Amino acid sequence: MMYVVLFFLAFSLLLYVLLAGADFGAGIVELFSSKKNQAITKKTIYRVMGPVWEANHIWIIIMIVILWVAFPAYYNIIVIYLHIPLTLMLLGITLRGVAFVFRHYDAYKDKSQILYDWMFKISSLLTPVFLGITFGALISGKIIHTTTPIDYSFKILYIDSWLHTFSILTGFFFAALCAFLSAVLLIGEASYGDKKIYVKKATIATIVVVLFGFITILYGYISKIQFVIDFVSNLYAMTTILISAILLIPLWSSIRKGRRVLSRLFAGSQVLLILIAALTPHYPSILFTTDGGISILDNVAPDSVIKVLGISLLIGGFVILPGLFHLLKSFKMIKILERH
Amino acid sequence: MENLDAARLQMAFTLIFHIVFACVGMVMPFFMVVAHKKWLNTRNDIYLTLTKSWQKGVAIFFVTGAVSGTALSFELGLLWPEFMKHAGPIIGMPFSLEGAAFFVEAIALGFYLYGWNKIPEKFHWWTGVIVGISGVASGILVVSANGWMNAPSGFDYINGEFLNIDPIKALFNPAWFTQALHMTLAAFTATGFAVAGIHAYQIVKKRNVALHKKAFKIAITFGAIAAILQPISGDLSAKDIAERQPVKLAAMEAHFETSKGAPLYIGGIVNQETQEVTHKIAIPKALSFLAFGNLDAEVKGLNDFPKDEHPNVAIVHYAFQVMVGLGTLLLFAGVFFFITLSRKRTWFHSKKFWLLFTVLAPMGFIALEAGWIVTEVGRQPWIIHNIMKTKDVVTPVPGIVYSFYMYVILYSILTIAVTWLMSRQIKSLNNKTLVET
Ligand code: HDD
Ligand code: HEM
Numbered sequence: 063m064m065y066v067v068l069f070f071l072a073f074s075l076l077l078y079v080l081l082a083g084a085d086f087g088a089g090i091v092e093l094f095s096s097k098k099n100q101a102i103t104k105k106t107i108y109r110v111m112g113p114v115w116e117a118n119h120i121w122i123i124i125m126i127v128i129l130w131v132a133f134p135a136y137y138n139i140i141v142i143y144l145h146i147p148l149t150l151m152l153l154g155i156t157l158r159g160v161a162f163v164f165r166h167y168d169a170y171k172d173k174s175q176i177l178y179d180w181m182f183k184i185s186s187l188l189t190p191v192f193l194g195i196t197f198g199a200l201i202s203g204k205i206i207h208t209t210t211p212i213d214y215s216f217k218i219l220y221i222d223s224w225l226h227t228f229s230i231l232t233g234f235f236f237a238a239l240c241a242f243l244s245a246v247l248l249i250g251e252a253s254y255g256d257k258k259i260y261v262k263k264a265t266i267a268t269i270v271v272v273l274f275g276f277i278t279i280l281y282g283y284i285s286k287i288q289f290v291i292d293f294v295s296n297l298y299a300m301t302t303i304l305i306s307a308i309l310l311i312p313l314w315s316s317i318r319k320g321r322r323v324l325s326r327l328f329a330g331s332q333v334l335l336i337l338i339a340a341l342t343p344h345y346p347s348i349l350f351t352t353d354g355g356i357s358i359l360d361n362v363a364p365d366s367v368i369k370v371l372g373i374s375l376l377i378g379g380f381v382i383l384p385g386l387f388h389l390l391k392s393f394k395m396i397k398i399l400e401r402h
Numbered sequence: 403m404e405n406l407d408a409a410r411l412q413m414a415f416t417l418i419f420h421i422v423f424a425c426v427g428m429v430m431p432f433f434m435v436v437a438h439k440k441w442l443n444t445r446n447d448i449y450l451t452l453t454k455s456w457q458k459g460v461a462i463f464f465v466t467g468a469v470s471g472t473a474l475s476f477e478l479g480l481l482w483p484e485f486m487k488h489a490g491p492i493i494g495m496p497f498s499l500e501g502a503a504f505f506v507e508a509i510a511l512g513f514y515l516y517g518w519n520k521i522p523e524k525f526h527w528w529t530g531v532i533v534g535i536s537g538v539a540s541g542i543l544v545v546s547a548n549g550w551m552n553a554p555s556g557f558d559y560i561n562g563e564f565l566n567i568d569p570i571k572a573l574f575n576p577a578w579f580t581q582a583l584h585m586t587l588a589a590f591t592a593t594g595f596a597v598a599g600i601h602a603y604q605i606v607k608k609r610n611v612a613l614h615k616k617a618f619k620i621a622i623t624f625g626a627i628a629a630i631l632q633p634i635s636g637d638l639s640a641k642d643i644a645e646r647q648p649v650k651l652a653a654m655e656a657h658f659e660t661s662k663g664a665p666l667y668i669g670g671i672v673n674q675e676t677q678e679v680t681h682k683i684a685i686p687k688a689l690s691f692l693a694f695g696n697l698d699a700e701v702k703g704l705n706d707f708p709k710d711e712h713p714n715v716a717i718v719h720y721a722f723q724v725m726v727g728l729g730t731l732l733l734f735a736g737v738f739f740f741i742t743l744s745r746k747r748t749w750f751h752s753k754k755f756w757l758l759f760t761v762l763a764p765m766g767f768i769a770l771e772a773g774w775i776v777t778e779v780g781r782q783p784w785i786i787h788n789i790m791k792t793k794d795v796v797t798p799v800p801g802i803v804y805s806f807y808m809y810v811i812l813y814s815i816l817t818i819a820v821t822w823l824m825s826r827q828i829k830s831l832n833n834k835t836l837v838e839t
């Protein structure tokens with residue numbers, strides 16, 4: 063059952079990064095668009111994201127619930143030492159969600175739209191940055207895990223653990239990844255004339271992601287972040303990265319040709335590969351403190367709990383996944399019909 | 403401010419905010435599908451306009467409820483890390499099922515909102531029903547988690563460790579049923595009266611009366627039925643508490659000395675130091691009867707328990723008075739509505755009738771918040787009744803007060819914004835149908 067639970071944890075993580083990532087990215091793409099393109103993007107985002115918007119974001123709740131139910135000790139460290147970036151991320155999620163409904167459901171479309179749009183774009187950028195920072199902080203080995211917090215200053219325990227160059231680089235890398243996912247998604251959704259806007263955006267985003275990825279790893283290596291050093295010297299991780307680098311070529315050409323399904327497939331597999339590469343070298347340690355890695359499998363919940371959780375997840379999965387699939391499919395069909 | 407106080411205030415504030423959106427998100431879909439059904443049956447365009455405008459309301463409230471809920475699910479850990487470390491695995495069951503219910507709700511809502519004229523009419527209507535049902539299901543599940551904090555079960559507590567965990571038994575803890583029933587009714591009462599009141603106000607203002615009367619009727623019917631059932635369920639809760647959490651009961655009633663044939667106090671000013679209640683009306687033997695169904699039963703007073711296990715008596719007592727007072731008021735209002743139904747010719751044209759229901763609009767929600775204050779403040783100092791104290795599990799991260807301020811500012815702005823958005827929704831509704839007719 064442990065494996066079922068771990069599978070759902072990883073699966074939710076993957077889907078959250080893909081779906082919510084593309085969702086955040088939409089706001090980032092809009093932020094970096096000219097005025098005319100912004101209006102087009104706004105319409106397209108609404109058409110594409112509207113029906114599935116809520117469902118995209120529930121994955122993070124599933125993740126959190128799995129963490130606290132099955133891996134309470136591990137979760138405990140995260141919520142204590144990364145309290146501040148998590149709170150800031152929540153602030154972003156709140157503002158973004160609210161801005162999204164406001165701008166599409168306000169009964170009057172007037173000047174207040176300008177405010178909603180800015181709120182949406184800015185929080186779309188900041189939320190993934192803080193998410194990335196949180197993840198960067200998890201693996202950077204700067205968290206001081208202590209039973210006597212009195213001995214340390216506030217800054218050392220709760221700020222320095224996450225506010226450093228490496229985690230900020232990770233934050234920007236993640237934001238760029240979101241923009242990349244979104245641009246690729248939008249290629250397939252835009253009407254014919256607008257397609258080239260997103261082909262161009264996707265091309266730029268790919269370059270930015272690769273660049274940020276490279277800089278992050280390079281910086282991590284130079285500043286001797288253990289996770290990165292191990293990562294670079296791990297055969298599996300490096301092979302995975304190599305594969306993803308090779309896959310960039312077909313990705314690139316499918317973007318150029320504006321192939322919707324193929325480019326999405328390649329973009330998705332980039333994310334999958336990056337996650338695999340990041341998580342394998344140290345599994346089951348996904349959290350690094352100054353004293354080294356902490357295994358997610360330490361102090362797990364008792365078997366009875368894992369069993370019930372696993373069964374609930376399986377049942378939930380059987381109910382939800384077909385529904386979700388049907389939702390995505392129905393609206394895709396409708397969109398295709400509408401275009402003709 | 404101390405960290406503990408700040409954390410408690412933040413928890414209370416965010417929950418008080420979330421519950422309003424959660425209730426509306428839980429109950430509005432039912433109003434919406436009734437209006438929708440009436441449209442399908444009669445093809446009267448007024449019902450279609452109404453359905454579509456309520457649907458926008460549902461969407462706005464759903465998202466605000468969802469983001470504040472997302473924040474809450476992090477907050478449990480962020481503010482009470484030690485609590486979640488131990489309680490998480492035990493009450494994970496309702497929360498993971500709740501996650502599934504939310505998911506179903508979000509999927510169904512996607513179909514409903516975007517499915518107009520695209521998916522088969524019947525199926526479309528049913529997706530609306532599913533939104534409502536899964537909303538209520540998730541509400542019941544969270545409340546069951548809260549019930550567990552009041553009536554912990556499904557584990558053995560040995561030497562400070564939680565052993566032999568049985569998540570299913572924890573889900574069906576002794577408090578879950580009474581609390582979930584009372585809460586669900588409360589959601590219908592509060593939302594029913596609030597929505598009815600808003601439409602009643604529009605009728606007072608003589609705006610688009612035909613539409614608002616139809617809206618009013620749908621909302622108040624739900625609200626009135628729930629309000630009539632509410633005191634019965636409340637009595638069940640009180641009897642439950644008398645068994646399970648006698649300290650809470652004593653605090654609710656400001657009952658200091660253990661006695662047989664205990665009187666029930668109505669009103670009264672509590673002085674916790676001198677243990678006196680002044681300016682009260684006492685009904686002899688009524689408390690014994692209400693709590694145990696026996697006029698002479700013994701009711702434990704606060705003094706039977708160690709002082710450091712007392713909750714804040716004044717807050718609990720006042721909040722309880724507010725809830726029960728408003729509950730009685732809404733009960734009468736509900737009965738009154740059904741009486742007017744049978745002779746509507748005269749009453750439905752009287753401005754006073756609509757003014758009355760306008761004034762009642764916020765009362766359900768006030769009673770609901772008051773009820774939660776009774777439950778939650780009355781549970782103090784325990785976070786898990788008789789097992790774990792709130793002060794021992796608060797986060798070690800200093801400066802929670804700043805995060806509290808952040809939430810106050812953020813949610814105050816949101817409240818204003820959502821209110822403003824709703825008023826624009828109504829304004830556009832009034833304008834739209836004026837043009838059409
Ligand atoms: C519309 C709202 C509303 C109304 C009219 C009432 N209540 Fe209530 N009450 C709630 C809304 C509520 C609540 C907010 O939903 C609570 C908090 C926790 C819960 O399960 O329900 C609650 C809790 C609550 C509790 C404590 C339960 C616990 O701690 O486990 C008792 C004893 C009562 N109620 C009793 C009553 C009585 C005797 C009422 C008579 C009129 C009444 N309530 C009306
Ligand atoms: C939505 C309606 C609710 C309201 C208005 C509410 C209100 C409050 C209030 C006023 C407090 C502060 C009590 C004090 O410290 O004096 C509190 C604390 C708390 N509540 Fe609730 N509550 C609600 C529902 C829930 C539910 C459903 C849960 C759990 C699943 C929950 C979990 C907690 C926890 C963990 C605390 C903090 C620890 C404590 O003070 O005991 N609450 N709530």
Ligand code: HEM
Pocket residue numbers: 119120123420421423424425426427428463464465466467468469470471472473474475478504505508537538540541542544545585
């Ligand atoms: C009595 C208290 C509560 C009730 C009745 C309640 C009910 C609901 C309902 C019906 C929704 C759906 C949103 C909507 O339709 O507008 C919702 C959203 C949510 N609630 Fe609560 N809730 C309560 C307290 C809590 C607590 C204590 C937590 C945190 C642990 C929580 C976590 C959530 C989450 C995560 C969501 C968002 C789910 C989504 O994305 O759809 N709720 N709540």
